[in-house]
């Protein structure tokens with residue numbers, strides 16, 4: 312019988328049925344970070360348990376690390392206590408820890424793939440909802456809570472109910488200036504922030520075939536914003552090429568065997584899905600959010616929704632609440648909205664290809680006065696590559712602050728925060744109220760190149776116009 | 789680990805209206821800088837309950853009428869956003885023992901169940917009716933009957949609620965925290981792992 316990748320991986324990792332009907336699922340790879348793991352280690356100690364497979368457990372530090380100076384001890388004593396706790400736990404329980412001195416530290420979802428820890432056909436769990444990122448490699452990767460972290464630490468398994476699978480095809484050719492970020496913002500807008508509940512999203516079609524691994528990661532990363540518990544792309548030659556030679560990738564004969572296995576794990580061409588959605592690439596344009604939920608998305612040349620035109624009372628209220636919070640005017644163009652801060656980074660768009668793409672355009676431009684622009688590499692390796700390739704200097708010359716690796720202004724558990732009602736053009740993944748550290752701070756999500764365009768003009772802008780993208784595409788072509 | 793059966797939860801209620809109340813709102817990220825969950829209850833809904841100077845804003849949880857509430861009522865997609873367990877933990881440590889909402893985000897729902905906090909779904913009308921009753925009389929006793937999927941309140945009023953079978957089973961059979969059962973499966977875990985090439989060698 313033909314099966315989807317999800318079903319194959321699920322079956323291979325199903326240990327047994329539990330009394331409540333859920334499945335005890337084996338988790339091959341467990342990633343941990345400083346924020347959600349200390350309590351789980353505490354529970355382990357209380358129960359007198361050990362980490363079952365310490366060699367399958369990898370830790371790094373990302374959420375709380377300051378990005379200006381990464382010297383320890385940190386100025387914030389709470390943050391310092393957390394990083395010390397992680398080091399202590401890793402040591403005591405024998406877990407590999409990519410710390411700040413390792414040269415391999417970074418956002419957990421950047422580090423896993425970079426190290427070759429993220430592999431096709433595996434199950435991955437991490438106490439962070441953006442674990443879906445790893446699905447770009449054809450892994451089934453779940454964000455979990457702290458009690459589940461305890462379960463995975465102690466048993467290498469967790470209790471879970473099987474998901475349905477929705478295949479999302481994006482076919483055709485993306486217009487110039489349209490990026491992976493626009494694709495996922497568009498998908499979330501179409502299917503809603505709750506549309507994916509109960510589903511794993513399988514992304515495919517020619518757009519995904521053509522995407523680089525980093526672009527696939529950007530899309531899989533935000534599956535959770537669409538309500539899906541995980542998202543993945545079937546592994547292919549690009550996946551293998553990316554993984555080859557990475558520190559934790561299989562080597563020599565084991566490599567060839569692994570590639571055979573990985574090929575076989577992809578969804579069978581004629582398998583059934585619980586749902587199929589087809590999207591035309593040509594219909595997608597550079598996208599931005601206007602509200603306080605990731606499905607509050609519009610194309611940059613559209614106008615801000617008008618609550619008076621809502622179809623239901625609930626929708627009217629929700630638009631009104633978003634507009635009041637965002638201090639935006641119903642029916643006005645989103646283009647031209649003044650911004651205060653521009654942020655390029657996060658596990659969605661903080662990889663080397665993101666900085667390369669922006670660097671292509673910002674040469675010769677400068678961040679406008681009054682806008683604070685920060686660029687934060689997703690890992691120390693990304694930071695290193697950006698320095699080596701001269702990208703960091705291009706950002707600096709253009710007026711960006713170039714920072715150390717971490718989550719930074721994506722959620723502001725570190726010193727990088729919005730102040731008051733500042734509005735941030737952000738390449739991150741969440742525009743919830745208060746997400747970027749100020750209870751009244753405002754976020755507009757967009758692709759890194761769109762963030763750069765906003766930084767340069769001081770307002771939400773169409774990057775295709777600011778950087779004459781169509782012309783440069785023509786030149787390149 | 790001996791757990792108790794959670795067949796029903798009784799207590800007083802508080803209504804926090806709104807849809808898509810996300811975990812950042814339930815517990816703002818800056819309060820996640822902690823190595824234990826103790827004390828998180830104080831910061832529940834912090835940014836909507838308190839001004840920057842620490843003074844109180846009008847919020848149902850600041851209203852002395854609802855100080856004793858242990859059952860929270862809310863709208864659609866409660867607990868969406870970040871998977872942080874700090875959110876259910878903050879609710880639990882504040883004293884919330886059950887949540888009635890129109891619907892729940894998945895990870896949040898699972899986290900609550902594992903803490904033994906039933907999350908049951910009801911229609912907007914039924915929640916509205918219950919909210920009116922507790923507004924009129926905050927001492928109204930609410931009973932969330934997990935076993936039979938009903939909520940009872942006031943003098944004989946009731947409505948049906950939905951809870952997925954897996955969560956219901958787990959709660960009523962005292963298996964809501966799965967660690968004991970997962971540990972028992974160790975031999976099967978090893979057997980499954982031995983079949984997976986990437987876990988060998």
Ligand code: SF4
Nearest residue numbers: 441657658718721722
């Ligand atoms: S970058 Fe943002 S979304 Fe990603 S792991 Fe860090 S805080 Fe979470």
